[in-house]
Amino acid sequence: MRRILQYLLRKPVLWATKKFSSRPQRDRIFKSLDKIYADILENPGKKGIEIKFEEARNRFIIFSDQHKGARDGADDFMMAEPNYLAALEHYNNAGFYFISLGDSEELWENSLTKVKKHNVATFELEKQFAERNAFAKVVGNHDLYWGNDPFAWWQLKNLYGKEVKVYEGLVLSAIVNERPLSVFCTHGHQGDAQSDGNWFSKFFVARIWAPLQAYLRINSNTVAYNNETKTLHNEIMYEWSSLQKETILITGHTHQPVFESLTHIERLYKQFQAAEIAGDREKVASLYAEIKKREREFTAVSVDYQVMLPSYFNSGCCCFMDGDITGIEIEDGFIRLIKWTKKNGVPERVVLEESVLTELGVRLV
Numbered sequence: 001m002r003r004i005l006q007y008l009l010r011k012p013v014l015w016a017t018k019k020f021s022s023r024p025q026r027d028r029i030f031k032s033l034d035k036i037y038a039d040i041l042e043n044p045g046k047k048g049i050e051i052k053f054e055e056a057r058n059r060f061i062i063f064s065d066q067h068k069g070a071r072d073g074a075d076d077f078m079m080a081e082p083n084y085l086a087a088l089e090h091y092n093n094a095g096f097y098f099i100s101l102g103d104s105e106e107l108w109e110n111s112l113t114k115v116k117k118h119n120v121a122t123f124e125l126e127k128q129f130a131e132r133n134a135f136a137k138v139v140g141n142h143d144l145y146w147g148n149d150p151f152a153w154w155q156l157k158n159l160y161g162k163e164v165k166v167y168e169g170l171v172l173s174a175i176v177n178e179r180p181l182s183v184f185c186t187h188g189h190q191g192d193a194q195s196d197g198n199w200f201s202k203f204f205v206a207r208i209w210a211p212l213q214a215y216l217r218i219n220s221n222t223v224a225y226n227n228e229t230k231t232l233h234n235e236i237m238y239e240w241s242s243l244q245k246e247t248i249l250i251t252g253h254t255h256q257p258v259f260e261s262l263t264h265i266e267r268l269y270k271q272f273q274a275a276e277i278a279g280d281r282e283k284v285a286s287l288y289a290e291i292k293k294r295e296r297e298f299t300a301v302s303v304d305y306q307v308m309l310p311s312y313f314n315s316g317c318c319c320f321m322d323g324d325i326t327g328i329e330i331e332d333g334f335i336r337l338i339k340w341t342k343k344n345g346v347p348e349r350v351v352l353e354e355s356v357l358t359e360l361g362v363r364l365v
Contacts, residue, residue: 026236029191033240033249036169037184048169048186049136051097055174055181055333055357061091062185062328064101064252065317067142068122070114076106076319081122083325083340084318086347088125096331098129099170101252101315102140102187112145112155123159130160137166140187140253172330177358180246183330188237188251188314234258234314241311246364248311250328255317257326259337259353260310260360267353310355310363313337326352333357 040048053060066084069075077084091098105115116123129135137156139147146152146166156164169186233254238261241249256263275283313335316326322341329336336354340347 025191026239029236030240032190033186036186036190037171037244040169040171040184048138048167048171050171050173051136052173053330055176055330058330059091059094059096059332060099060172060330061087061096062099062101062250062315062330063087063318063325064140064187064315064327065103065255065319066100066122067103067106067317067319068115068119069106070110071118074106074109075118076321077119079321079323080319080325081119083323083342083347085121085125087325087327087340087349088122088129090349092125092128092132095134096129096329097134097136098126099136099185100126100138101185101250102138102189103142103252104137104140105143105145107143107145116159127160130162130164135160135164136170137164138169138185138187139166141189174357176361179361181357181361181364182244182247183250184244184247185250188233188253191236234263234312237314238308238312242309244311246361248313248360248364250313250315252315252317254314255319256314257316257337257352258312258314260355261308261312310360330357335360 036047039046040050044050063084066080067076069077071078088098105112107115126135137146146156147168149155152166153163156166169184172183172185174181174183234256237249237251241247241261259267272284313328315328316337318325318327320326324339324341326337326339329338333356334354335357337352339350339352341350342348
């Protein structure tokens with residue numbers, strides 16, 4: 001039966017996906033981000049919360065796009081679980097506040113019952129943050145269930161042992177070097193015609209459209225798997241963030257880490273040019289080799305990468321095929337892009353990039 005339906009419906013499904021979830025649209029994304037950001041600051045508690053923090057004292061870890069599945073062939077999280085568990089244990093013991101920035105559960109391809117059954121250990125560790133009142137859960141496009149099902153609150157309470165509200169975003173606010181700094185965190189699917197419409201469209205996608213695609217096993221190329229769309233998405237998110245005053249934007253969604261508005265390849269190019277100017281031949285050779293290895297992973301480089309404001313960050317994901325996970329830390333006056341990877345079979349934290357918040361605030365002006 002599935003094969004017959006695949007034959008009959010493949011073209012209509014792919015056509016509809018392309019039409020209703022087309023290339024990211026600047027105006028739609030800007031309007032959606034403007035609304036969420038304003039709602040959080042003007043009416044905190046409904047769509048999101050504002051958390052005031054001291055840059056030298058409070059600690060936050062931001063992970064997104066775990067896509068916890070059902071331990072089958074389509075489970076992208078399965079390989080990354082050991083690194084994720086080690087990371088959560090580390091951050092909980094160190095007193096971090098955990099922000100889960102959307103697509104934590106893969107509820108397009110799986111029922112919540114299956115995801116709960118096969119991810120007991122991860123939910124138990126996340127629960128420890130909730131017990132400390134140090135947990136915020138943001139909705140993404142693959143776990144829209146949390147934002148539209150009338151019984152979601154009950155399921156969350158069963159998972160975490162207490163009421164956990166799911167938000168569209170949150171804002172971390174601080175005074176850094178006598179200047180205000182806002183860190184706006186949201187999943188990043190805003191403006192997607194499929195996943196960011198009215199209540200009915202969200203319900204339709206979460207409860208009918210996504211299960212249909214999963215049953216038919218038709219891959220519709222979401223932004224996480226389309227390099228061209230990733231690039232455009234990053235450009236639009238950067239544009240929006242660069243227009244905000246004393247604000248940085250942190251999203252997920254694309255599974256592509258971004259630090260200070262630059263992808264990994266853009267940072268390599270920038271470092272390569274600096275090494276050439278400094279006449280550091282050894283570093284030039286090393287960076288050239290790394291660039292050649294990484295170039296195939298990226299389809300484009302921003303023409304403005306040398307002069308971009310450090311206003312946009314992306315946490316990457318917790319479901320890379322090699323089992324690595326990436327995230328954003330804010331700790332002890334620093335903001336960092338980190339990776340957890342296995343070294344000799346043991347999960348280990350690696351700092352990929354870091355900046356001092358006081359210096360970052362000055363560079364935003």
